[in-house]
Amino acid sequence: MSGRIWTAALVVIGDEILSGRTQDRNVAQIATWLNVQGIRLREVRIVGDDEGAICEAVNTLRARNDYLFTTGGIGPTHDDITVDAIAAALGVPVVIHPEARAILEAYYASRGGLSAARLRMARVPEGAELIPNSYSGAPGIRVGNLFIMAGVPHITAGMLDRLTGQLEGGAPLLSHTVGCWVPESEIADLLGAVEKAHEGCQIGSYPFFREGKVGANFVVRATEQARMDACVDALVAALAAAGYAVEEGGI
Amino acid sequence: MSGRIWTAALVVIGDEILSGRTQDRNVAQIATWLNVQGIRLREVRIVGDDEGAICEAVNTLRARNDYLFTTGGIGPTHDDITVDAIAAALGVPVVIHPEARAILEAYYASRGGLSAARLRMARVPEGAELIPNSYSGAPGIRVGNLFIMAGVPHITAGMLDRLTGQLEGGAPLLSHTVGCWVPESEIADLLGAVEKAHEGCQIGSYPFFREGKVGANFVVRATEQARMDACVDALVAALAAAGYAVEEGGI
Numbered sequence: 388m389s390g391r392i393w394t395a396a397l398v399v400i401g402d403e404i405l406s407g408r409t410q411d412r413n414v415a416q417i418a419t420w421l422n423v424q425g426i427r428l429r430e431v432r433i434v435g436d437d438e439g440a441i442c443e444a445v446n447t448l449r450a451r452n453d454y455l456f457t458t459g460g461i462g463p464t465h466d467d468i469t470v471d472a473i474a475a476a477l478g479v480p481v482v483i484h485p486e487a488r489a490i491l492e493a494y495y496a497s498r499g500g501l502s503a504a505r506l507r508m509a510r511v512p513e514g515a516e517l518i519p520n521s522y523s524g525a526p527g528i529r530v531g532n533l534f535i536m537a538g539v540p541h542i543t544a545g546m547l548d549r550l551t552g553q554l555e556g557g558a559p560l561l562s563h564t565v566g567c568w569v570p571e572s573e574i575a576d577l578l579g580a581v582e583k584a585h586e587g588c589q590i591g592s593y594p595f596f597r598e599g600k601v602g603a604n605f606v607v608r609a610t611e612q613a614r615m616d617a618c619v620d621a622l623v624a625a626l627a628a629a630g631y632a633v634e635e636g637g638i
Numbered sequence: 639m640s641g642r643i644w645t646a647a648l649v650v651i652g653d654e655i656l657s658g659r660t661q662d663r664n665v666a667q668i669a670t671w672l673n674v675q676g677i678r679l680r681e682v683r684i685v686g687d688d689e690g691a692i693c694e695a696v697n698t699l700r701a702r703n704d705y706l707f708t709t710g711g712i713g714p715t716h717d718d719i720t721v722d723a724i725a726a727a728l729g730v731p732v733v734i735h736p737e738a739r740a741i742l743e744a745y746y747a748s749r750g751g752l753s754a755a756r757l758r759m760a761r762v763p764e765g766a767e768l769i770p771n772s773y774s775g776a777p778g779i780r781v782g783n784l785f786i787m788a789g790v791p792h793i794t795a796g797m798l799d800r801l802t803g804q805l806e807g808g809a810p811l812l813s814h815t816v817g818c819w820v821p822e823s824e825i826a827d828l829l830g831a832v833e834k835a836h837e838g839c840q841i842g843s844y845p846f847f848r849e850g851k852v853g854a855n856f857v858v859r860a861t862e863q864a865r866m867d868a869c870v871d872a873l874v875a876a877l878a879a880a881g882y883a884v885e886e887g888g889i
Contacts, residue, residue, distance in 0.1 A: 407669030418658030
């Protein structure tokens with residue numbers, strides 16, 4: 388339990404998520420990527436294509452986290468209002484980024500040219516840098532510790548790849564999973580006792596029903612390998628004493 | 639555009655979502671179900687297993703929406719703190735619900751009996767009613783317009799099924815999708831103009847890249863069938879005039 392914990396928040400922007408039309412994939416993708424950078428995803432908000440809602444979420448979350456990510460709403464159509472909303476939240480004007488314009492001019496040179504709608508994708512909050520887009524023209528945007536990413540998951544994945552190793556973080560959160568064919572309610576006290584005896588470790592219990600039987604996966608999380616290993620060993624021993632064998636890596 | 643719009647918010651509770659271990663399925667599932675009830679999902683927050691974070695989200699969102707749902711954290715283990723956190727948010731004590739105790743006693747009669755850990759699942763904020771669980775013993779919980787649901791998606795689905803038709807709502811949000819093999823940036827102005835000309839309608843544009851080609855699905859949303867149909871007709875005609883055929887129902 389040493390060292391500062393770095394945190395991030397995420398604002399997922401889009402009516403299509405709130406209507407149920409589109410299944411979000413960016414929360415899990417960004418959470419997993421952040422863990423590797425030594426940064427914890429602490430909170431997520433999903434809001435519609437509404438400037439007031441975006442501003443509120445952005446300003447609240449950036450004030451209390453080291454990093455803030457957004458996904459969605461940076462395309463060329465009328466419902467893409469993320470850049471305008473974030474500029475309003477930051478109190479800065481929207482400007483055309485010259486490098487983004489050059490990228491889009493090159494990308495659309497063989498695709499009908501850079502129309503006014505396409506030029507929208509070169510608009511950034513003043514003071515921003517670009518995050519390269521490996522799949523299509525329109526770049527992501529970085530304004531200090533605020534990262535404005537695409538909504539389409541594979542485009543966001545490419546942008547995350549370009550940011551890998553660029554963000555200061557702490558010790559990555561380690562995790563170790565063991566699975567067990569036991570109703571979690573039978574060993575609930577045991578789980579709580581093992582967690583309490585191992586400072587710096589959390590044990591999550593995730594029940595399931597499969598092949599006609601109930602079971603659970605137990606995930607031990609810690610930032611220090613030795614503490615995590617000791618907690619896992621104690622948990623496996625306690626389950627064995629209660630008559631339950633575990634499956635390494637989960638079921 | 640007649641009638642009141644009923645809104646709901648959702649708080650997804652669980653470290654496993656924020657760590658990226660578990661892909662959430664409840665946002666899309668609850669959003670879709672709410673649409674059918676004539677209720678709009680307006681905002682979602684995802685928070686960890688942390689009482690302060692749960693309280694903040696619950697109290698903010700219930701104050702400004704007609705309904706509030708939560709998912710996750712109602713099992714028997716030490717990391718299941720949703721009931722305690724919500725009772726604290728509401729300023730009421732946690733009590734054992736006699737009917738929930740009876741349900742759990744019956745459910746566990748042939749499964750080793752009702753231990754202290756299992757009895758945790760009969761704990762509710764004072765004044766609560768139960769939402770039947772069709773798949774396992776532990777019920778969901780209703781406190782006024784606050785609905786405390788399971789985290790496991792198929793258990794939540796069963797609880798939603800039991801609530802169908804029970805909640806007052808307005809006109810369901812209708813939607814109609816047409817797909818088109820066109821880069822959305824080519825017809826962005828057209829989309830905006832059609833939306834602007836059709837009060838009470840929103841057009842969402844969702845681009846994709848498939849079979850080596852770019853395309854987009856356009857979703858027209860409205861609460862009135864006639865307005866939606868007119869907007870769809872105008873959109874299809876405008877796309878045809880620009881040289882693009884649509885595929886009904888989307889691509």
